[in-house]
Amino acid sequence: MAYCPECGAEFRVGIRRCPECLVDLVEELEDPSLYDSQEENLVLIKAAQNSDEAKKIKELLEKNGILCVVEKANQAKAPTPAGMMHVLVNQKDGPRSQELIKSHLG
Numbered sequence: 001m002a003y004c005p006e007c008g009a010e011f012r013v014g015i016r017r018c019p020e021c022l023v024d025l026v027e028e029l030e031d032p033s034l035y036d037s038q039e040e041n042l043v044l045i046k047a048a049q050n051s052d053e054a055k056k057i058k059e060l061l062e063k064n065g066i067l068c069v070v071e072k073a074n075q076a077k078a079p080t081p082a083g084m085m086h087v088l089v090n091q092k093d094g095p096r097s098q099e100l101i102k103s104h105l106g
Contacts, residue, residue: 003029007069020071022051042069042088045097054085060104066093 002011002025004018017024045068048054054070061068066089073084089097 002027005029007071041091043091043094044086045089045094046087046101047073048085048087050083051085054087056105057087057101060100061087061089061093061097064096064100066090066097066100068093068097 001013002015003009004011004021004023005026006018006021006023008029009018009020011018011025015025046054046057048057048070051070058068058070069088071086071088073086
């Protein structure tokens with residue numbers, strides 16, 4: 001098996017890149033507990049217009065020690081424009097994430 005170091009998703013043998021995060025997969029996660037039951041605590045912090053904007057936000061948050069997940073907005077239940085991406089963080093990191101995004105990216 002292979003794993004995405006960004007979102008923790010598991011992939012079958014032969015797949016080399018995560019199609020969501022666009023990063024190379026690894027054979028083993030450094031700390032799998034980071035991904036355990038995290039989904040239930042995730043909150044939408046920003047609806048990015050495209051993957052470039054989502055990548056900038058993700059880099060900013062991770063540089064400041066905040067783990068985040070980026071997913072295609074069409075995975076959400078409500079209809080969204082094509083290309084839109086959702087940036088999600090742990091609920092406890094929500095306020096700090098909002099402040100960072102506002103102060104660094106407007």
